[in-house]
Amino acid sequence: MDRVLMVFVLIWSSGLQAEETNTSKVINDIRLEGGSSRCSGLLQVKHQDTWSEVDDSDWDLKLADEICRQLDCGSVVQAYSKYTDSSAWRKKPFCFESESKPRKCLTKRSRVYPSSLEIICSDSVRLVNGTSLCSGRLQVKSNQSWSSVCEGDFDRQDAEVVCRELGCGTPSIFQGGLYGEGEAPVWDKNFHCKGNESALLDCGSSGSARETCSPGEAVGLTCSEPVNVRLVGGSSRCAGELEVKQQGEWTKVDAEQTAWTLKTADVVCRQMDCGSVILAQEKQDNLYKTMSRIDTACLQSESVIRECVVIKMTTSVYTLEIVCSGNNCPVFFNFSVLFVRCVLSTLP
Structure with a gap:
């Protein structure tokens, strides 16, 4: 009986893989539908002249950004789960790590899923060649063409508008040549933002005589990350249960369905400017x-939290408690003895 079951499973899984391979090759198009522009809305796939939504499972902001860039819609600003009861496509596991074309990472499944992926892209501004979604060389889109901006046509108030438009925090650095040289064409206007506009193209502007940016003058911008991660219930801001702000609400992070280690918890401590990790453990709730959820593989690649x-939320009773050194303990690479060394270093 076990052998029969095993053969059935192998046949079923091989058939599913064949289905995924075949349908992926005949995806005609992808789009965002139902939003305020072609750069926002539910992610849909066109297959055999039919548009269908994509299930939101296993997507994070970094992967949603691939869709925005594929559609020439700037960079991702927000991504949500939306209940539609019509999602017939899913993302292949680990596909984006080796494949740059999103349509090859989507596969049709036999069942319909209850929630879909909604994405909002920046549309007319983006940061390229940066280390995160909130850093890079500034480009502005006009007439379906992306242009670099020269340092002399851009000031701090302009930078504040761009950072806010991209869903980031306040500008921390902006200067020419910070993220490489600009490429033609060059934006032909001088921005005059007041700082409270919702989009850069809403700002006043005047003509610029520049036809190209001099070497080192293409504006590079680093915005701070929005405050969307914290540790609560501990003795300081560097200790407690891990929470993230998702869809406007603070929620605890599940520790059961994701493989957390001291090394991944250490990334959280460092990004919160809390030194290095001392302790990371599951904590069970009553209900x-x-x-x-946080994709720890993504976190290990040094991406920001x-x-x-993960866009789709889950239910669990296990939360993650992290205790960081709070910058009072040096970083040790031997995590098995980290706790002992940190304790000893604080003794008189």
């Missing part, structure tokens, strides 16, 4: 609650 939060 099942809606929680967020916000980009690694």
Whole structure:
């Protein structure tokens, strides 16, 4: 009986793989539908003249950004789960790590899923060649063409508008040549933002005589990350249960369905400017609650925490408690003895 079952499973899984391979090759197009522009809405796939939604499972902000860039819609600003009861396509596991074309990472499944992926892209501004979604060389889109901006046509108030438009924090650095030289064409206007506009193209502007940026003058911008991660319930801001802000609400992070280690917890401590990790452990609650998940593989690649939060939430009773050194303990690479060394270093 076990052998029969095993053969059935192998046949079923091989058939599923064949289905995924075949349908992926005949995806005609992808789009965002139902939003305020072609750069926002539910992610849909066109297959055999039919448009269908994509299930939101296993997506994070970093992967949603691939869709925005594929559609020439700037960079991702927000991504949500939306209940539609019509999602017939899913993302292939680990596909984006080796494939740059999103349509090859989507596959049709036999069942319909209850929630879909909604994405909002920046549309007319983006940062390229940066280390995160909130850093890079500034480009502005006009007439379907992306242009670099020269340092002399851009000031701090302009930078504040761009950072806010991209869903980031306040500008921390902006200067020419910060993320490489600009490429033609060059934006032909001088921005005059007041700082409270919702989009850069809403700002006043005047003509610029520049036809190209001099070497080292293409504006590079680093925005701070929005405050969307914290540790609560501990003795300081560097200790407690891990929470992230998702869809406007603070939620605890599930520790059961994701492989957390001291090394991944250490990334959280460092990004929160809390030194190095001392302790990371599961903590059981009394009731099942809606929680967020973090893709620890994404986190290990040194991506910022916000980009690694899985869009689809889950339910669990296990939360993650982290205790960081709070910058009072040096970083040790031997995590098995880290706790002992940190304790000893604080003794008189």
